[in-house]
Amino acid sequence: MRLTGSGRYRSLLRQHRDFRLLSSAFLVDQIGGWAASVVLVVWVFDRTHSPTWIAVTSAASWVPRAVFSTYAGVLADRYERTLVMLTSALLAFAATIGVTMVVAANGPVVAALVFQGAASVVFSGYRPAASAVLPDVVPERELVSANALFAAMENLVVVVGPGIGGLVLIAGSPAAGMALNAISFLAAALFVVRLQVRSRGDAGASGESLGKQISGGFTALWQRRIALVLVVFCCLDSAVYGASTIVNVPLSHQLGTGNNGYSYLVAAFAIGGVVAAGLANKLSAAIRLAPTILIGMFALALPFAVMSFVKNPYVAFFVLAVSGVGMILVDVLAITALQREVPGEVQSRVFGIFESAVVLSILAASFITAAILHATSLRTTLFVIGFGFSGAAVLGIGPVLASDRRSMTRMRALAPRISVLEALDLFTGASRATLERLAESAVESSLPEGRTILREGDVADALWVMTDGEVAVSARGEGGHARRLRVMQGPSYFGEIGLLRGLPRTATVRTLSACTLLRIGADDFFAAVQGSAVSSSLLMQSSARLARTHPRLSTTTEAVVIPPQRPDEPMAEADAEELTDA
Numbered sequence: 001m002r003l004t005g006s007g008r009y010r011s012l013l014r015q016h017r018d019f020r021l022l023s024s025a026f027l028v029d030q031i032g033g034w035a036a037s038v039v040l041v042v043w044v045f046d047r048t049h050s051p052t053w054i055a056v057t058s059a060a061s062w063v064p065r066a067v068f069s070t071y072a073g074v075l076a077d078r079y080e081r082t083l084v085m086l087t088s089a090l091l092a093f094a095a096t097i098g099v100t101m102v103v104a105a106n107g108p109v110v111a112a113l114v115f116q117g118a119a120s121v122v123f124s125g126y127r128p129a130a131s132a133v134l135p136d137v138v139p140e141r142e143l144v145s146a147n148a149l150f151a152a153m154e155n156l157v158v159v160v161g162p163g164i165g166g167l168v169l170i171a172g173s174p175a176a177g178m179a180l181n182a183i184s185f186l187a188a189a190l191f192v193v194r195l196q197v198r199s200r201g202d203a204g205a206s207g208e209s210l211g212k213q214i215s216g217g218f219t220a221l222w223q224r225r226i227a228l229v230l231v232v233f234c235c236l237d238s239a240v241y242g243a244s245t246i247v248n249v250p251l252s253h254q255l256g257t258g259n260n261g262y263s264y265l266v267a268a269f270a271i272g273g274v275v276a277a278g279l280a281n282k283l284s285a286a287i288r289l290a291p292t293i294l295i296g297m298f299a300l301a302l303p304f305a306v307m308s309f310v311k312n313p314y315v316a317f318f319v320l321a322v323s324g325v326g327m328i329l330v331d332v333l334a335i336t337a338l339q340r341e342v343p344g345e346v347q348s349r350v351f352g353i354f355e356s357a358v359v360l361s362i363l364a365a366s367f368i369t370a371a372i373l374h375a376t377s378l379r380t381t382l383f384v385i386g387f388g389f390s391g392a393a394v395l396g397i398g399p400v401l402a403s404d405r406r407s408m409t410r411m412r413a414l415a416p417r418i419s420v421l422e423a424l425d426l427f428t429g430a431s432r433a434t435l436e437r438l439a440e441s442a443v444e445s446s447l448p449e450g451r452t453i454l455r456e457g458d459v460a461d462a463l464w465v466m467t468d469g470e471v472a473v474s475a476r477g478e479g480g481h482a483r484r485l486r487v488m489q490g491p492s493y494f495g496e497i498g499l500l501r502g503l504p505r506t507a508t509v510r511t512l513s514a515c516t517l518l519r520i521g522a523d524d525f526f527a528a529v530q531g532s533a534v535s536s537s538l539l540m541q542s543s544a545r546l547a548r549t550h551p552r553l554s555t556t557t558e559a560v561v562i563p564p565q566r567p568d569e570p571m572a573e574a575d576a577e578e579l580t581d582a
Helices: 005-015 017-048 051-078 081-104 109-123 126-137 140-170 174-192 210-223 225-254 258-284 289-307 313-341 344-375 378-396 398-422 432-441 496-501 522-529 536-549 551-556 573-581
Strands: 443-447 452-454 462-468 470-475 483-489 492-494 508-511 515-521
Touching (some): 017 051, 017 081, 017 109, 017 140, 051 109, 051 126, 051 344, 081 109, 081 126, 081 174, 126 140, 126 313, 126 344, 140 174, 140 258, 140 313, 210 225, 210 344, 225 258, 225 344, 258 313, 289 313, 289 378, 289 398, 378 398, 398 462, 432 515, 462 496, 462 522, 496 522
Antiparallel strands (some): 443 515, 452 508, 462 492, 462 515, 470 508
16 A cells, blocks of 8 residues: 555554654754743843844854854764764753753853854754764665654744744743753653664774864765765755745735734744645656756755745745745655765764755855845845756756766666565565665676575575576475476575574575576665565465475564574575576
8 A cells, every 4th residue: 555645654653663662853943942932032132132133143043053063063074873862862951951941041142152163063963963873764765755844843842832932922921941952852862872773883993083084074975976966956055945944935025014024924934834745755756856956956946936026925825835845845855865874983074064065055045145135126036046056957957867867877777676576575565765775776687597596404594586497396394305396487585594583594596497596685675665564465475385394483473574693604505506607
């Protein structure tokens, strides 16, 4: 059964305990942070009556994040990542208590902003660590859904968080808003401490200098050009967001909604992001990445050019919602590409670089947009945003198009293998992406007549798929007398019993004619079936096959869908020699 977007999210949350904890920690932290940002800005403005101090207040959160995220990524790769997350959350809790005390005492604004900056510094390691932990929490095939859910929550919080902050201000207690933020850090820490996953990188493992540890992240990105290009596109879409923070206020006046219209425009952008999360799931499955990236960038940027002609606030709300859709499409694809392409040992460093680049893009775009707006007009500025970023997307899409061409070439080469795998009842219900990964990881070999492929009693370390040829299956079984069980012709498979049941090989398989075989290693096989129901036909067939050789085991041994505890051994020596000779 094909799951809808919401169905995928429910399935993710239901099946993966650590993902539920990670999501809960993210949600409470984001709600507290957005609520506090509104409260702190209002408190600072009430104390200073200065727009400049509002800009300084924003800088107190953004600048430390831009400066320290790269180094924080090194720390998240040097130590156990969940420990980094826990430490970051607890230190941020302590720093935010300092902000709360200053606000409660109506103390110096500078003191409050120093504590706020300190909270941003100590919390800068949390997101690089969490982003690197996510691939260890959910299967690779579900990464897009997981990132899309995080994007949906982040955009939903943009609407809900400031609303909570507004209610706190109505109640007349800015200190309560800051206390709420402190509690959110503590709650996040309580969720993190319950995580069972353990994940770490290799920063400093060989005694390399700090400079080399940082450069390891840049090197990993440079070596994976498609991931690097997607990061650049993510910086572009973040720059559009930074530009929007400047033009939304004059836009709200153009629409006749005054200063209050600013919050409606921000909400429209965020709601578009929530809607886009499900769409990202569908488009990410497309083989061609370039069209999806261009659609996302055009959907993000061009609505700002359209806004130069819009006078109706309801139309404006819809147009900016479309823009929010575009941003999430690019973000989800970029983050998922990093998690898939970059080795786990350096992922936190790469995400630290990513965080710094995104924040710097937002800050740079906001200053440049302010300068353009000051020098020209709102309409000109909107045109620059709409057509400028769309043009930049077209100019930068070349590497993505090249990657698409390579992917198409690879898919054409894998197509025969994929057609064999999807015809087997073993992989009933497997996704197209799963079949592609299995086809790519399979090792093909050709064996002549009379060669032994499996020996009864050997370690079960792989699944074998026979694309053509004929083999004989024999076993001594519990009776101790060798007998032929059956003859199999391709396409078919064997070797699944030992993997599913955690048993040594239960039969010997020998070629009766020249055969073409695909060997799928145990790890790749379990990556395909883990986290999804093994087809009932597979379990029935494995039980039936096992009953013919080991009837007692067939009734007492339950099928497993986790890798059995087995030594890290190569193939049995005699078999390895035969395959080498072949």
